[in-house]
Amino acid sequence: MADDERAWVDGLRRGDRAAFDAVFAAFRRRIYAYLVRMTRRKDAAEDLLQESFLRLAQSTARLAPDTRLGPYLFTIAHRVFISWTRAQAVRAQLAGDLPAREVAGDTRSPLEALADSQAQLALERAFAQLAPAYREVALLVGVEGLSPSEVADILGQKPEAVRQRLARARTQLAEALGDHAPKSWRTPS
Amino acid sequence: MTTTDDEDLDVRRLTEISRELPAIDLDAESAARISRRAADDLGKRPLRRNLELVLVFAIVIVYLVWVIGKVLELLG
Numbered sequence: 236m237a238d239d240e241r242a243w244v245d246g247l248r249r250g251d252r253a254a255f256d257a258v259f260a261a262f263r264r265r266i267y268a269y270l271v272r273m274t275r276r277k278d279a280a281e282d283l284l285q286e287s288f289l290r291l292a293q294s295t296a297r298l299a300p301d302t303r304l305g306p307y308l309f310t311i312a313h314r315v316f317i318s319w320t321r322a323q324a325v326r327a328q329l330a331g332d333l334p335a336r337e338v339a340g341d342t343r344s345p346l347e348a349l350a351d352s353q354a355q356l357a358l359e360r361a362f363a364q365l366a367p368a369y370r371e372v373a374l375l376v377g378v379e380g381l382s383p384s385e386v387a388d389i390l391g392q393k394p395e396a397v398r399q400r401l402a403r404a405r406t407q408l409a410e411a412l413g414d415h416a417p418k419s420w421r422t423p424s
Numbered sequence: 425m426t427t428t429d430d431e432d433l434d435v436r437r438l439t440e441i442s443r444e445l446p447a448i449d450l451d452a453e454s455a456a457r458i459s460r461r462a463a464d465d466l467g468k469r470p471l472r473r474n475l476e477l478v479l480v481f482a483i484v485i486v487y488l489v490w491v492i493g494k495v496l497e498l499l500g
Contacts, residue, residue, distance in 0.1 A: 250467035259459045268448040281454055288462035293470045355446050362445070377438030378445060383431060401434045408441065417441060 244302050247295040255295075258304060259288060265305075266312050269374055272362060273316050283319055287312045309375060310389045320367070354415050361411035369404035372397055 243261075246254020266287055270280035290311050298307075362370055375386045383401060387394040409416045450458075 252463055252466060255463050255466050256459060259455075259462070263455055263459070264447075264449050267450050271448050277450075281450060281458065284450070285458045285461060288458065289465050290470075292462045292465040293468055295467055355444060358441065358444050359446065373438055373442075376435055377442035380439065383435065398431050398434075401438070402430060405434045405437055408438075412441075417437075 240304055241300075243304060244298055244300060247291075248298050248300070250295060255292065258291070262304065262308050263288075265379060266308055269309065269312060269379065270316060272374055273367065273371060274319065275363060279319065283312065283315045286315045290315070305379070306381065306385050306389055309379065309381070313371070313389055357412055357415035361408050361415075364411045365404055365407055369400050369407060372400040373404040373408065376401060 239257075243254050243258050247258065263284065267280055267284050270283045270287075271277055274280050274283065287308065291308065362373065365373060371390070372386055375381045375389065376383060381389070383397045384394050386392075387397045390397065449455075
């Protein structure tokens with residue numbers, strides 16, 4: 236655990252505003268990017284980012300001194316995302332609709348508009364095409380650098396389930412990327 | 425079932441390709457608003473948790489009063 240992180244956790248446990256601001260500055264981009272890629276909506280991701288940090292602010296007194304903030308915040312964000320997904324499904328049912336399918340179309344979504352090359356666009360679309368359970372594991376391991384066992388804790392899953400999702404995510408990404416997949420992915424592993 | 429070597433390979437390759445994803449960030453104004461809003465709740469218990477505590481406390485008190493009443497009734 237880094238000294239910075241230990242100091243932040245100590246500060247949060249005391250209700251120190253400066254420590255909270257430092258944690259927000261350090262983690263907001265990572266949590267926001269994860270939420271944008273999971274919800275596929277920037278407005279929803281902003282709401283869920285706020286909810287995630289609200290929950291952190293309201294739970295600081297219960298933080299253990301050795302809390303690792305990355306996994307802790309992603310656990311909150313994952314739970315906030317799951318609640319949002321359930322609310323969306325209920326809303327869609329009440330409206331007599333099926334939940335909207337997340338399939339990339341011909342028009343670029345606001346998220347895809349961030350891509351500044353064809354390769355980035357293909358990659359963003361490939362991630363979007365993954366089932367949410369696979370996408371989540373791919374993002375947490377690939378983008379966030381969390382270990383599969385940390386991801387298993389965050390998701391409340393068995394490590395074996397995470398390993399399987401990881402393998403499927405990579406296979407599906409390779410298929411979706413086609414010619415845009417790195418050369419090393421196309422050779423037999 | 426995948427082996428540890430397969431898992432390492434999956435992690436390496438996902439990490440490698442994820443570096444190519446475009447950076448995502450929210451605008452500074454929204455970030456400041458969210459940070460302010462969340463920091464205002466620093467150290468506060470969530471409202472629902474407070475309501476739960478009040479409800480449990482009220483139920484316990486009512487039950488105790490009822491028990492004491494019954495005991496007094498039996499004694500009297």
